[in-house]
Structure formats: structure tokens, C-alpha cells
Amino acid sequence: MEVAMACTDKAEALARxxxxxxxxxxxxxxxxxxxxQAAWQRLEPHHGLTHGGDTxxxxxxxxxxxxxxxxxxxxAEAGPIHLVTGPVWxxxxxxxxxxxxxxxxxTQSACLVxxxxxxxxxxxxxxxxxxxxxxxxxxxxxxxTAAQTAADLHIxxxxxxxxxxxxxxxxxxxxxxxxxxxxxxxxxxATIANMSRQTVGxxxxxxxxxxxxxxxxxxxxxxxxxxxxxxxDE
Numbered sequence: 001m002e003v004a005m006a007c008t009d010k011a012e013a014l015a016r017x018x019x020x021x022x023x024x025x026x027x028x029x030x031x032x033x034x035x036x037q038a039a040w041q042r043l044e045p046h047h048g049l050t051h052g053g054d055t056x057x058x059x060x061x062x063x064x065x066x067x068x069x070x071x072x073x074x075x076a077e078a079g080p081i082h083l084v085t086g087p088v089w090x091x092x093x094x095x096x097x098x099x100x101x102x103x104x105x106x107t108q109s110a111c112l113v114x115x116x117x118x119x120x121x122x123x124x125x126x127x128x129x130x131x132x133x134x135x136x137x138x139x140x141x142x143x144x145t146a147a148q149t150a151a152d153l154h155i156x157x158x159x160x161x162x163x164x165x166x167x168x169x170x171x172x173x174x175x176x177x178x179x180x181x182x183x184x185x186x187x188x189x190a191t192i193a194n195m196s197r198q199t200v201g202x203x204x205x206x207x208x209x210x211x212x213x214x215x216x217x218x219x220x221x222x223x224x225x226x227x228x229x230x231x232x233d234e
Contacts, residue, residue: 013040013112016063020087022138023061030131033124034061038114049105049113050091055098058117062086065111066183070104079191081149083169083184086111090142092135095121109183148173155232158195162203164232165193166213170222173232177225185218 014035017023023031038061043049049060052072062084069082084090084105093099095118125131145168152164152173167173169192170180184192190200204215212228214221222228 013063013114016112017061017087017089017114020061020089022089022134022141023087025137026134027131030124030128030134033128034059034116035114037116037120037124039116041113041115043107043111043113045107045109047107047111049107049111050101050103052102052104053100055094055100056118057091057094057101058115058119058121059089059095060091060105061089061114061116063112063114065107065113066109067105067107067111068188070106072100072102072104080188081192082145083108083182083188083192085183089138092138092142094118095125095135096139152232153194158193158199159203159206160232160234161195162189162193162200163207163228165189166220166222167225167228167232170225172222172225174229177222180222180225182220182222183218184220189220 014031017035018031023034026034043065049062049067050057052070064086066083066085068080069084070080071078081103090105091101093101125135148168152161152168155161155164164173166182166189167177169182169184169189170177172180186200186204187197190197193200204213204220207213207228208215210227212222212224214223
């Protein structure tokens, strides 16, 4: 559902989006242009934010909420490969010569989303060609996440692979993070970490007993990212 944003709502949305490292690093003029051109939506769970193979979509700014990322290639029954929590921006691939999206992003909670159409994005970038470098930075960020995902899935030991997945989902794979909440089900985590649900449950219990995380219903809190990183990379 598209919603009209009052000035106070826009200020709050800007504050939320400014916590995204990519958006925070943009020139203020680029930030303002994105928000000015954005259509805001409040969405329910299980709504498609992007669709794999699409070549005409624009940028998406997830101001608040949680979404799962699914691959656009591979078997039809493939499950999620990543989880994103707001604030985060994505959807830049079709801007580059109409390349098809490589993933589908589906909401898992109520979400507040800013959408900027491909046409409006290309107009902004045509008028301000220097802003393309920021789009390239965003593409590199997502590429590095994809590369890290592929590398982590090659970790043979299940405990180490799960720790790596938890850190990656918490955006603290190599540094930072404490008391980070991951709103994810055991089933989806098992799919992302490429192991059985039973194995994930057993390993989470062990990590919780060690005080490295707190495990509840559809929620995992990372308590000691440094130790989780040591395990993942040992």
C-alpha cells in the first residue's frame, strides 16, 4: 500500500535510512534527491520487493522491517540465501544497461519501503553523472556479501559454518557487532547455512550454553561476535 508521508514521518524515515552505511555516505544532495523521488509503501509479510530476472525495476530502500533473499537461478525449490534488515538499499542492477535482477527479495515482516523507479534513477544519474560512483560502491558491497556467502558455504564443519552464517546475517562477519538481533526462523537459518533443521537446533543449543548467543522463537541475539568469529575462522 502506497502511503503519503508527513514531514515528521519523512524526517524519521531519513533518520532510519541514514543508519545504512551506503546511504549515510552519499552527498546530501543525492540523499535528498532519492527521498524526493521515492514512493513510500507499508507492506505486509510475504510481499515481493524485487523479483529475479526483472530488468525494469528501480531502487528499493528498506527503512524498517525484515526480508529474505532468494536466488533467481538454480532449482525452483531453492530456499533463502540471505536475510536483510532495514535500513538497507538494493536494486541497482537493472540501472546498468537493464541487466536482470539476480535475486528476489521477499518481506518477512511488516516493512516500510522507499521505491525509486528505474526511470527516475536514470534521470538523476544522467543529470549528476558523478553519482554513478556511489551506485558502483553499492554494487561492490552486495558483490562482497555474495562472495562471502559462497566462501562460507564451503566451510565443511557444521558448527563453524553456522557461526559464519550468523555473523554474515548480522552484518558483522569480520568486525563489530554486539547484542545483534536476527529475526529468523530455525528453518530459514538451516537453509541459509545449508544444513538440517535438527543440526541447527543442536548447534544453537550448544552455542547458547556457551553464552555466545540467546536463542528464542524466531529470534537469535548474538552476544559474543568475537568468539563466534574465532570459531568460524579457526
